[in-house]
Amino acid sequence: MRHLLNITDLTVDEIKLVLELSQRDPASLGRPLAESDGTPKGAALIFEKPSNRTRHSMEIAVVQLGGHPIYTRGEEVGFDSREPVEDIARIMSGYHGLIAARVFKHDVVKRLAEASSIPVVNMLSDESHPLQGLADALTMVQEFGSLDGKTVAYVGDYNNVARSLGEVCVMLGAHYRLACPAGYEASGAELSRIAALGNGSINQSNDPQLAVVGAHAVHTDTWVSMGQEAEKAERLQIFGAYAVTTELMSKADSQAIFMHCLPAYRGYEVAADVIDGSASRVIQQGHNRLHASRGVLAFMLGVSQ
Structure with missing residues (x-):
């Protein structure tokens, strides 16, 4: 019997199997x-x-x-x-x-x-948020064929989504770059833990441009998560320089994609012309929540081929 509490409850090979199962016709899973x-x-x-x-x-x-x-x-x-x-x-x-x-x-x-x-x-x-992490990985694998050697940037608060994304990226061989405001970063121990998970890498700075330059995928998330409403005014001020704009996306790879787990707040963490533009994969990413959930449930329930 298997549980899925974190991405790290799966091995690298198991993540790859889950992603393969996620792309199969549901009827083939029994x-x-x-x-x-x-x-x-x-x-x-x-x-x-x-x-x-x-x-x-x-x-x-x-x-x-x-x-x-x-x-x-x-x-x-x-x-x-x-x-x-x-x-x-x-x-x-x-x-x-x-x-x-x-x-x-x-x-x-x-x-x-x-x-x-x-x-x-x-x-x-x-x-x-392991289900989101798997859906994110599925979306990027569909786009790039593999995450091995790709650069994935995350701009914003180091939260549950950023943690699961970092785990799956490093396990699948990607270079994961964080840009977080002071006081909202991953700890040194956390960076070391994730770095040890696979063949990828992780680094962190307070500079969004440093994280995004040359990146193949740029991720962000809401600045005010559920339960943080009392901090809203303070967070909006602190995170103001971490918005994903067209200018910031121009620092990424010329074929870079934009991703957001949703719900998104246009004009805050992401500009409307980015999330609604041609580089955005947020709808595909949202649809993949279904496919990744089905894939990991099938795996946990014993479907292996």
Whole structure:
């Protein structure tokens, strides 16, 4: 049995297999979330944090693999308020074929996995967003054929999305460059951890132009994530110099693509003419949330070829 809490729960070869499975016709993957008689198994999809792409992509992926998704709001489950995380995991294990959770604190999804007897998937936590990282990798592999030797820039806050993106890039041989404001960077220990994951590299500066120059893909994310609303005014001031504009994109490779996990705020972290321009791959990237989710679920449920 496998869990997916972080990108690093997969090996390099397993990531490549997941990306291959993600590009296959769904019908070729069989029905690993169905009983032997064809009856769908349940899939508990628990959302402490609301979602658009994650909910839709996961529900459809579960159905395509023969299962029956059951959406549950966080307040209905009540991790550690209505009952302990461990009790929820053990009970859900008797109902379903898998548990997926989108949570505020990474510790919650870790405890779900420790207590569960079925696979657990992290649909987002404060530390990690592995499904987004896999969708990002899939999008870039579709564009470039491989990430090996490519340069991938991320401009903005070092958050869960930046962390998972860095992990998958380095594992697949890319050179990952971060540009983050002072106080919002990855720690030295974090940079060393990611650098050791594969044949790629990681470096960090406070200069967006230094990160973007010659890059094949330029990523960013919102400056104010869910739960950070009280910091909005301060963050907008601090991150103002980190907007991805046409001028900044001109420093990248002439065929560079722009990526954003969405939702995006035009005029803040990205200019409208960039995200809506010919270099943008955000719609393809969003669609790949479905394909990557289906691919990794198929892998976790035993589909290997």
